[in-house]
Amino acid sequence: MQRIKQGDDVIVTAGKDKGRRGTVVKVLTDDRVVVQNINMVKKHQKPNPTAGQPGGxxxxxxxxxxxxxMLFNPAKGKGDRVGFKTLEDGRKVRYFKSDNEVVDA
Incomplete structure (x- = not known):
């Protein structure tokens, strides 16, 4: 089970976008995530007439x-660490370590 999943609301803790919030768009296999409107770069793209893509x-x-x-904790209003615990019914869930609140019920 992953600590950060697609669709999670996260806050950036390091880098040029430190302190900004965004939603995880994609989780990659090499421990990397793509966050919406975070770590934006300018790509010089050649036109591809067969696919109908303009250049620029x-x-x-x-x-x-x-x-x-870090996963954003809406109750605290800031990023929070995430842990795992098993509920009485046997499900393994993520929870915020600061207030023991379950992330995904």
């Missing part, structure tokens, strides 16, 4: 390492 400079989201993001 486009803004693109690049992945950042999961160690540089």
């Amino acid at each position: 400079i486009i803004d693109k989201e690049m992945p950042i390492h999961v160690s540089n993001v």
Whole structure:
């Protein structure tokens, strides 16, 4: 089970976008995540007439390492560490370590 999943609201803890919030768009296999409107770069793209793509400079989201993001805790209003615990019915769930609140019920 992963600490950060697709669709989670995260806050960036390190790098040029430190302190900004965003939603995880994609989780990659090498411990990296793509966060919406975070770590934007300008990509010089050649036109591709067969695919109908025009050329030019486009803004693109690049992945950042999961160690540089924290799950956003709406109750506290800031990033929080995540742990795992097993409920009485046998389900393994994520929880916020500061207040023991279950993330995904």
